[in-house]
Amino acid sequence: MNPYWLVVAFAVLTQSCVFLRWLHRRLRDGAIERAFIRDIAINHLPHIYHALRIMAAHHGLEIDDPPPVRFLELNGKPDKSGSNGL
Numbered sequence: 111m112n113p114y115w116l117v118v119a120f121a122v123l124t125q126s127c128v129f130l131r132w133l134h135r136r137l138r139d140g141a142i143e144r145a146f147i148r149d150i151a152i153n154h155l156p157h158i159y160h161a162l163r164i165m166a167a168h169h170g171l172e173i174d175d176p177p178p179v180r181f182l183e184l185n186g187k188p189d190k191s192g193s194n195g196l
Contacts, residue, residue, distance in 0.1 A: 151179045 159176040166173045 155179060 155176070163173060
């Protein structure tokens with residue numbers, strides 16, 4: 111067997127492993143980012159709007175109700191929880 115083929119095979123295998131690792135990390139980072147944004151919207155935005163409403167009342171201002179939180183799945187996958195948002 112030609113030793114050059116071993117070098118080429120090793121290089122292709124190494125590049126394939128690096129690519130698969132990169133692809134996995136990219137997909138996982140996207141999932142973590144989506145979970146983080148959903149957590150911020152569901153758990154923290156209501157508290158932020160509540161604090162804003164208290165500050166506005168303290169200064170004698172009237173503000174509108176906060177907008178409802180709605181999630182749109184742009185890639186066609188339905189929401190896992192089965193709800194259409196808050």
